[in-house]
Amino acid sequence: MNPVWLKQISAVLRLEIKKSFFARRGLWIYFLALIPVLIWGGHWMVMRYKAERMHTHAQASPGVTREKLLSIKQGMTTAEVEAILGHPASSRTVTRRNGTEFKYWTYSDGTTTRNITFRDGAVQRLNTEHAACDLQEDTVIFAGIFQFFYLRLAIFFGCMFVFMNLFRGEILDRSLHYYFLAPIRRDVLVVGKYLAGLVATTVIFCLSTIAQWTIFVLHFDPINRDAYLQQNNGFSHLLSYVGVTALACLGYGSVFLAAGILIRNPLITAATVLIWESINGILPAALRQISVIYYLKSLCPVEIPMQQGVPPPVALLAVNVDNAPPIVAVLGLLALSAAVVFISTRRIKRMEINYSTDN
Amino acid sequence: MAVYKRTYKGYEGAQTPEWSRFLILPRYAWESLFKQRFLLIFYVICFFYPIGAGIFLYINANLGMLASLIEGAGNLKGLEIDGKFFYIFSSVQGSLAFILTAFIGPGLISPDLSNSALPLYFCRPFSRTEYVAGKLGVVAFLLSFITWIPGLLLFLLQWSVGPEGWFAKYSWIAPAIFLSNVMWILLISLLALALSAWVRWKVVAGALLLLVFFLSTGLAAAINAVMRTDKGSWLDITSNSGRISLELFRVREFMDYSEGQGISIEEAWVAQFCALGFCLWLLWKKIRAYEVIK
Numbered sequence: 001m002n003p004v005w006l007k008q009i010s011a012v013l014r015l016e017i018k019k020s021f022f023a024r025r026g027l028w029i030y031f032l033a034l035i036p037v038l039i040w041g042g043h044w045m046v047m048r049y050k051a052e053r054m055h056t057h058a059q060a061s062p063g064v065t066r067e068k069l070l071s072i073k074q075g076m077t078t079a080e081v082e083a084i085l086g087h088p089a090s091s092r093t094v095t096r097r098n099g100t101e102f103k104y105w106t107y108s109d110g111t112t113t114r115n116i117t118f119r120d121g122a123v124q125r126l127n128t129e130h131a132a133c134d135l136q137e138d139t140v141i142f143a144g145i146f147q148f149f150y151l152r153l154a155i156f157f158g159c160m161f162v163f164m165n166l167f168r169g170e171i172l173d174r175s176l177h178y179y180f181l182a183p184i185r186r187d188v189l190v191v192g193k194y195l196a197g198l199v200a201t202t203v204i205f206c207l208s209t210i211a212q213w214t215i216f217v218l219h220f221d222p223i224n225r226d227a228y229l230q231q232n233n234g235f236s237h238l239l240s241y242v243g244v245t246a247l248a249c250l251g252y253g254s255v256f257l258a259a260g261i262l263i264r265n266p267l268i269t270a271a272t273v274l275i276w277e278s279i280n281g282i283l284p285a286a287l288r289q290i291s292v293i294y295y296l297k298s299l300c301p302v303e304i305p306m307q308q309g310v311p312p313p314v315a316l317l318a319v320n321v322d323n324a325p326p327i328v329a330v331l332g333l334l335a336l337s338a339a340v341v342f343i344s345t346r347r348i349k350r351m352e353i354n355y356s357t358d359n
Numbered sequence: 360m361a362v363y364k365r366t367y368k369g370y371e372g373a374q375t376p377e378w379s380r381f382l383i384l385p386r387y388a389w390e391s392l393f394k395q396r397f398l399l400i401f402y403v404i405c406f407f408y409p410i411g412a413g414i415f416l417y418i419n420a421n422l423g424m425l426a427s428l429i430e431g432a433g434n435l436k437g438l439e440i441d442g443k444f445f446y447i448f449s450s451v452q453g454s455l456a457f458i459l460t461a462f463i464g465p466g467l468i469s470p471d472l473s474n475s476a477l478p479l480y481f482c483r484p485f486s487r488t489e490y491v492a493g494k495l496g497v498v499a500f501l502l503s504f505i506t507w508i509p510g511l512l513l514f515l516l517q518w519s520v521g522p523e524g525w526f527a528k529y530s531w532i533a534p535a536i537f538l539s540n541v542m543w544i545l546l547i548s549l550l551a552l553a554l555s556a557w558v559r560w561k562v563v564a565g566a567l568l569l570l571v572f573f574l575s576t577g578l579a580a581a582i583n584a585v586m587r588t589d590k591g592s593w594l595d596i597t598s599n600s601g602r603i604s605l606e607l608f609r610v611r612e613f614m615d616y617s618e619g620q621g622i623s624i625e626e627a628w629v630a631q632f633c634a635l636g637f638c639l640w641l642l643w644k645k646i647r648a649y650e651v652i653k
Contacts, residue, residue: 025560035578043585141584149577157570161563172560267461267565274573 005188012184012192013199020162020200023169029158029201033208036150040212044219050113051131057089057108064107069114069128076123078103081116088116132221135228139237142216143302146241150212151296152277155205155248157270162201163256164266166193174355187345194257194341201249209245213238233301240301247299247333251292254337258344261351285322295333298323380485384493385500388467392497398462402501405455409509412448413516416440420520440517440525442608445532448510449604453543456502457572463501464551465564467494472645473559481648491552491642498548507540535607542631543600549638556645572597592622596634599627 020026058064068084082088088105095101103118111132117125170176179189217225217234228234259269277293288294324332375383393399418425419437438444471477480490514533518526551568558564575596582591592598599622606624622630 025558025563032574036581039581039585046586144584145581149581153570153574153577157566157574160566168562265562265565267562267569270566270569274569 005185008184008188009192009195012189013196016166016193016196017199019169020166020196021204023165025169026161026165029161029204032154032158033204035154036145037208037211037215039145040215040219044215047131047133047219050129054108054113054129054131055110057106057113058110060089061086061107064109066109066112069107069109069112072114072116072123072126074123074126078118078121081105081118081123132224133219135220135224135232138216138220139228139232139302140304142212143300144304146209146212146244147297147300147304150205150209151244151248152293154208155201155245156252156274156277158205159197159201159249159252160256160266160270160273163194163197163253164260164269166197166257167260168264168266171353171355176353180353186348186351190257190261190341190345190348194253194344197257198249198253201253202246205245205249206242209241210238213241237301240299244296244299247330248292248296250337251295251333254340254344255292258340258347261344261347289324289332290336292333292336295324295329295336298329299326374484377484381489381493381496384490385496388494388497389501392463392501398459401459401462402505405452405459405505406509408448408451408455409505409513412444412513416513416517417520420517420522440521441529442532442535443610445510445514445536446604446608446610448513449506449536449539449543449608450601452506452510453540456506456544457547459502459505460498460547460551461565461568464498464548464568465555465558465561467497468552468555468642468646469559469561469564472556477646478648487643487646490646491639494552495548498551499544502544502548503540506544507537510536510540532608535604535609539600539604539607542603545635546596546600546631546638549635549642553638553641553645556642589622593626593630593633596631599630599634602627603631 064085071084072081085107088107090106092104093101094104101118101120103121105116105118107114107116111130113129113131115127115129116123117127167176170179180186217228220228255273256269259266259273263269277291280288280291280293283291323329393402419440422437471480477490481487511533514536547568550571551564554564554567554571555561558567575594576598579591579593579595579598582594583589602624606627
């Protein structure tokens with residue numbers, strides 16, 4: 001490669017990277033990246049609050065064990081329950097207008113809480129809460145949110161904005177002609193801008209992935225945390241999630257870079273790519289490979305089991321008939337991105353600016 | 360006449376009645392909108408389904424006549440036209456209305472704001488409410504012609520060609536068509552206007568409309584999954600609209616997925632009104648005769 005091109009690419013990168021990170025109209029992508037972190041953070045706080053409350057309840061009702069808690073059955077009387085568990089940690093009585101009396105008793109052994117509802121002195125309903133989350137269940141939930149929310153919505157729309165803004169933003173600001181008048185090849189400009197967008201999105205979204213995973217791991221109790229990190233390959237999951245995030249930025253970035261050069265209205269591009277990516281699972285094998293999500297799904301570390309009764313649109317998103325081997329997935333995505341960026345570099349050579357029609 | 364004698368004179372001609380002033384904005388907006396060929400073609404396409412549905416209703420009611428014309432058609436049995444038929448009609452037309460709004464809505468307010476043209480409106484006897492009503496009218500009237508108006512026409516058609524007693528049995532469908540479609544039109548129009556006011560780049564505002572609808576669903580699902588709750592569904596404006604429509608059209612078989620998973624129907628109504636109120640508040644914050652720049 002010509003050394004001048006390298007210098008020019010680094011110059012464009014320097015100029016563009018600031019714009020990609022701190023553009024005023026692009027600040028909301030930080031919000032997109034932050035949403036899952038906030039959700040997991042909220043969950044962590046709720047679980048901590050629950051654990052503290054259970055601890056207080058356990059101190060208020062000494063002698064309560066898990067076996068005793070589980071021995072309570074529907075239909076038992078208040079006296080029978082009190083004989084087994086003793087005085088409740090917290091209790092509340094409500095009498096309805098029709099004279100029906102409801103009693104709400106809570107017992108805890110520090111790890112499990114049982115909320116018992118009595119109706120006219122007999123157990124009507126039992127509700128069990130656990131202080132610790134279920135490791136397997138939460139691992140699948142994390143994978144589900146990563147695949148369905150983070151990859152398909154947050155990263156998708158984040159990349160759409162950042163990469164389409166690389167050229168469309170310049171047209172909006174009426175500043176693209178400065179680049180076109182400079183002694184720099186247009187394909188070099190495309191590569192420089194693409195790299196700037198890639199660095200910005202990769203840093204923002206990978207940091208968010210790491211933050212999500214950290215909170216996810218921290219919210220477990222020490223036993224579950226060790227089990228996840230040592231037996232369930234927690235660190236390898238993190239590596240996979242960060243890798244998939246970076247590859248998603250690479251893949252979607254190239255697609256939206258090309259779209260920003262070829263198409264004026266991002267709505268058409270977003271809708272078309274979104275539909276194409278959503279129906280990926282039911283496409284013929286050959287067409288399935290011309291998409292980003294096919295490779296990304298193949299690289300995700302946790303498979304999401306489809307339960308019965310899941311709405312068809314969600315089931316459609318989860319379908320992955322035959323996963324590509326990891327090496328094929330990575331190379332396939334790189335090849336796809338390279339091809340799309342190459343098309344963009346060819347196309348920009350014929351680009352003409354008309355500021356009046358683009359605002 | 361000397362130039363210095365050309366002093367200001369107030370307009371002395373006939374004035375538009377106060378109640379109909381907001382209609383001036385749609386009149387001019389439609390003129391420029393329908394100059395775009397793509398939009399015109401798309402709008403025409405939006406009428407295909409109502410026309411097809413009308414033909415279907417007619418044939419469905421006249422299968423006896425069809426049997427006399429076509430051999431072997433005697434065994435055909437007419438379909439029961441109930442809430443489900445009109446629910447599907449509203450869903451299809453509602454989707455088309457959303458696409459139409461995504462193209463029209465974002466360009467309505469942003470040019471006025473980015474070119475600082477609002478003082479030109481408000482220096483005339485034209486209030487902020489009339490401005491918002493006028494801009495809303497641009498979208499709402501257009502969408503009405505492809506949603507609840509053809510829906511009600513189909514209802515009337517079915518009433519006239521349908522079996523005896525059909526109207527008495529299904530008279531509740533008419534208010535359902537009107538209410539569900541008007542709620543949907545208000546929601547998407549106000550959201551598009553709010554985005555248009557806050558995001559001055561109109562092409563981005565269109566994409567953001569798409570983002571808001573998908574993100575609200577995704578966000579609600581994520582909150583529900585992580586927090587083990589169903590309160591996240593308050594944010595899911597798309598599903599809440601669907602829930603309201605299903606309830607209004609009394610379509611029980613499509614409710615399997617939503618029952619027990621989301622919020623109650625009363626909560627869905629409250630959530631929708633909150634969303635509408637939030638959009639109005641966003642518009643109110645932005646639509647001002649002047650802007651203080653710090």
